[in-house]
Amino acid sequence: MNTEADARPLKILEVLEPSGGGSGRHFVDLCGALAGRGHRVTAVYSPRRAEPRFVEELTALPLEAVLPVPMRRAPSPADFGAWRSIDAIVGARGPFDIVHGHSSKAGALIRLGWPGGGARRIYTPHAFRTMDPTLGGVGRLVYGLIEGLFGRHLSDTVICVSDDEYRHAINGLKIPADRLATVVNGVVMPPAGERDAMRARLGLRPDSFAFGYIGRLSPQKAPERLVKAFQRIASDRPNAELAMIGFGELEEDVKIQVMEAHLSERVHLGAEVPGAEAMQAFDALVMPSRYEAMSYVMLEAAAAGLPMVLTDVGGASTVVEHGVNGLIVPNSDNPTELAEAMLTISSPERHLAFRTAAALRTNLFTLERMVGETETAYRRAVARK
Numbered sequence: 001m002n003t004e005a006d007a008r009p010l011k012i013l014e015v016l017e018p019s020g021g022g023s024g025r026h027f028v029d030l031c032g033a034l035a036g037r038g039h040r041v042t043a044v045y046s047p048r049r050a051e052p053r054f055v056e057e058l059t060a061l062p063l064e065a066v067l068p069v070p071m072r073r074a075p076s077p078a079d080f081g082a083w084r085s086i087d088a089i090v091g092a093r094g095p096f097d098i099v100h101g102h103s104s105k106a107g108a109l110i111r112l113g114w115p116g117g118g119a120r121r122i123y124t125p126h127a128f129r130t131m132d133p134t135l136g137g138v139g140r141l142v143y144g145l146i147e148g149l150f151g152r153h154l155s156d157t158v159i160c161v162s163d164d165e166y167r168h169a170i171n172g173l174k175i176p177a178d179r180l181a182t183v184v185n186g187v188v189m190p191p192a193g194e195r196d197a198m199r200a201r202l203g204l205r206p207d208s209f210a211f212g213y214i215g216r217l218s219p220q221k222a223p224e225r226l227v228k229a230f231q232r233i234a235s236d237r238p239n240a241e242l243a244m245i246g247f248g249e250l251e252e253d254v255k256i257q258v259m260e261a262h263l264s265e266r267v268h269l270g271a272e273v274p275g276a277e278a279m280q281a282f283d284a285l286v287m288p289s290r291y292e293a294m295s296y297v298m299l300e301a302a303a304a305g306l307p308m309v310l311t312d313v314g315g316a317s318t319v320v321e322h323g324v325n326g327l328i329v330p331n332s333d334n335p336t337e338l339a340e341a342m343l344t345i346s347s348p349e350r351h352l353a354f355r356t357a358a359a360l361r362t363n364l365f366t367l368e369r370m371v372g373e374t375e376t377a378y379r380r381a382v383a384r385k
Helices: 021-036 052-059 079-093 103-109 137-153 163-172 195-202 223-233 251-260 275-281 296-303 336-346 348-359 367-383
Strands: 011-016 040-045 065-068 098-102 120-124 157-160 180-182 209-214 240-245 267-270 284-287 308-311 326-329
Touching: 011 021, 011 079, 011 103, 021 040, 021 052, 021 098, 021 296, 021 367, 040 052, 040 079, 079 103, 098 103, 098 367, 103 120, 103 137, 120 367, 157 163, 157 367, 163 180, 180 367, 195 275, 209 223, 209 275, 209 336, 223 240, 223 251, 223 336, 240 275, 251 267, 275 296, 284 296, 284 336, 296 308, 308 336, 326 336, 336 348
Parallel strands: 011 040, 011 098, 040 065, 098 120, 120 157, 157 180, 209 240, 209 284, 240 267, 284 308, 308 326
Antiparallel strands: none
């Protein structure tokens, strides 16, 4: 049904606490693209963990306003002050058609007792906390109760970013299907054409087989798994190198692990190069994560035509057809199967086949598709009685 009301520009408040990684990239891309479609977008972010590049990109967008509201990652008495600040923004700049919270903290703040004047409350978890296999029983119970309660009773729409996250919402959190939408993240085409220059920048040899890792050096992303696996294949693949792009709380531990494995000449760590730009230097991407919902790194690798080795986490089966454009291995701290997959994907004959198949999938996950499907979810929420 295409009525004038259906097509009118929406007034939207987008709220985010963390600025790093895929959630920050998603937030900037979504805000900019919605504004480009004629919607009136106000963005709220937390300066506490805001990366300078994120703030620079966000403030450069043609939005109604970009407003900092300090938010803490963990539950805190300060949450009440953050809630009141967002409430004041709604009062001063509303009414809004849509209030959209990204990740758990912003999602809670925009839904808990929200006096939004009729605004539809949208939540994108970017990976439910309960998808973490290392979460203890008490934590799983508490987070599960909160996510389930908020999803069933305080959300107009919960947007899942992969089929895996959708199934978790339905089966694990008991959120009804009519409150859910699935919108796979989308990306712009990564840069290309500077392979040799990028390899030199990352310290990679021109003729080596380069495995790449992009992500936080954190327990969720499990970088130590990758170093162990690379150590196992190092003698079998003397021409192989590993570039690890990212930073985080495990950075010093990973450096020590690399040094003790005597791999300092073959494992290159850095955080200065944007991940999407670094892709062109790689021959294969490896993601050993313990849990994901739908990683932007996977999508950017797909757009770059890279074969991938992924653990069996959320989104993996969306971007990789096992044995065709990459390999999916069990989500385990035992590095054996990850190492074997790296050996397989780096063999000359198999790598050519993987790379050829990956090149046919470069246009599947576009930003335009993601924004269009998000707008559809917004309009359905507004139209719902």
